[in-house]
Amino acid sequence: MEKIYDVIIVGAGPAGLSAGLYAARGKMSTLILEKEKIGGQIVTTEEVANYPGSVLNATGPSLVARMIEQCNEFGAVIEKDAINEVKLDGKIKELVGEKAIYRTKTVILASGVSPRLMNVPGEKEFTGKGVSYCATCDADFFTDLEIFVIGGGDSAVEEALHLTKFARKVTIVHRRDELRAAKSIQEKAFKHEKIDFIWCTTVKEIKGDGIVESVVFENLKTGEIMEHHADEEDGMVGVFVFIGYIPQTSLVKDILELDRTGYIKTDDNMKTSIAGVFVAGDCRVKSLRQVVTAVSDGAIAAIQAEKYIVDAFEE
Numbered sequence: 001m002e003k004i005y006d007v008i009i010v011g012a013g014p015a016g017l018s019a020g021l022y023a024a025r026g027k028m029s030t031l032i033l034e035k036e037k038i039g040g041q042i043v044t045t046e047e048v049a050n051y052p053g054s055v056l057n058a059t060g061p062s063l064v065a066r067m068i069e070q071c072n073e074f075g076a077v078i079e080k081d082a083i084n085e086v087k088l089d090g091k092i093k094e095l096v097g098e099k100a101i102y103r104t105k106t107v108i109l110a111s112g113v114s115p116r117l118m119n120v121p122g123e124k125e126f127t128g129k130g131v132s133y134c135a136t137c138d139a140d141f142f143t144d145l146e147i148f149v150i151g152g153g154d155s156a157v158e159e160a161l162h163l164t165k166f167a168r169k170v171t172i173v174h175r176r177d178e179l180r181a182a183k184s185i186q187e188k189a190f191k192h193e194k195i196d197f198i199w200c201t202t203v204k205e206i207k208g209d210g211i212v213e214s215v216v217f218e219n220l221k222t223g224e225i226m227e228h229h230a231d232e233e234d235g236m237v238g239v240f241v242f243i244g245y246i247p248q249t250s251l252v253k254d255i256l257e258l259d260r261t262g263y264i265k266t267d268d269n270m271k272t273s274i275a276g277v278f279v280a281g282d283c284r285v286k287s288l289r290q291v292v293t294a295v296s297d298g299a300i301a302a303i304q305a306e307k308y309i310v311d312a313f314e315e
C-alpha cells in the first residue's frame with residue numbers, strides 16, 4: 001500500500017524547512033519536496049544580518065545548512081522532485097511529481113518566489129555568461145571586473161555591497177532617482193568608494209559574443225541611449241539583476257485564492273480555503289518577506305497541520 005504522509009511540504013526554503021522541523025518534531029511523517037535548490041532565495045544571499053541570533057559569519061548557505069541538519073535530526077525527509085499537479089479536494093491529498101505521485105493528509109505549500117527578469121534582449125542568452133541573479137553564487141567570477149547591479153531595493157543594494165568585495169567597481173542602475181532600499185543599507189552604499197549610481201535608467205539590451213561585452217542603457221527621463229563597453233583588458237562586464245521576485249504559485253492558481261499579484265491568501269494560521277492545505281513563507285500575501293517571517297509561518301503551518309490531523313483523522 002502506497003505511503004500516506006501526515007504532511008508534505010512543497011518547497012525547501014526557510015519556510016518549508018521550518019515547517020518540516022516542527023512537523024517532524026511533532027512526530028508526524030514529514031516529506032519536504034524541492035524542485036530546485038534547497039534553501040530557497042536565502043542561499044543567494046551572503047550576509048544575513050537581520051535574522052535574530054545570526055551574528056558573525058552568518059551567510060544564507062550556512063543558515064540553511066543548519067536548518068537542513070535540524071530537519072534531518074528530527075526525521076523529516078527531504079527529496080528533490082518537481083510537483084506538476086495537485087489534487088487537494090479529497091481528505092487524502094495527491095501531489096503529482098515528475099518522479100512519483102505522493103499522498104498525504106495535509107499539504108504545506110512553501111514554494112516561495114523566483115527572481116523577476118528584465119525581459120530585455122540578451123538577458124536569457126547571457127544568463128550564466130555575465131548575467132546573474134545570485135551574488136553569492138557568482139560574485140567570484142567577477143573578481144577585479146566591473147559590475148552593474150540593476151534595481152533599487154534591499155536586494156540590489158545589499159548584493160551590490162557584497163559584490164564590492166570582488167569587483168573593481170560596482171554601479172547600481174535604478175529606474176528612479178531614489179532608492180527603495182532601507183535607509184541603513186542605502187547609507188552604506190552611498191559611502192562606499194567602489195559604488196556608483198546611474199539614476200532613472202533601465203537596461204535596454206545586453207550584447208556580447210559568448211559573454212557579456214556591453215550593456216545598452218536608456219535614461220527614462222531624457223530618452224538618451226548609452227552603450228557601455230567592457231574595458232578591453234577585462235573583456236567582459238557583469239550584470240546582476242535584483243528587481244524583485246515573482247511568487248511561485250501557478251500550481252494552485254485555479255484552486256486557491258490569490259491576490260492580483262499572484263500571492264496566496266491565507267488567514268493568520270496559514271490556513272487556506274481548503275481544509276488541510278496550508279501556505280507558508282514568501283508565496284503568501286504578507287507585509288514582510290524575510291527569513292524571520294518565513295520560519296514563523298512554517299512553524300505555525302506545521303502546528304496547524306497537526307491540529308487538523310487530530311480533528312479530521314483521529315476523532
Ligand code: NAP
Pocket residue numbers: 050117118150151152153154155156158175176179180202242243244245288289290
Ligand atoms: P523590491 O523591494 O520589490 O525592489 C525591486 C526593485 O527593483 C525596486 O527598486 C524597483 O524599482 C526595481 N524594479 C522592479 N521592476 C523593475 C524593472 N522591470 N526594471 C527595473 N527595475 C525594476 O525587491 P527586493 O529588493 O528583491 O526585495 C524583496 C523583498 O525582500 C522586500 O520586501 C525586501 O525588503 C526584502 N529584502 C530584505 C532584505 C533585508 O532586510 N536585509 C534584503 C533583501 C530583500 P522601484 O523602486 O521604482 O519600484
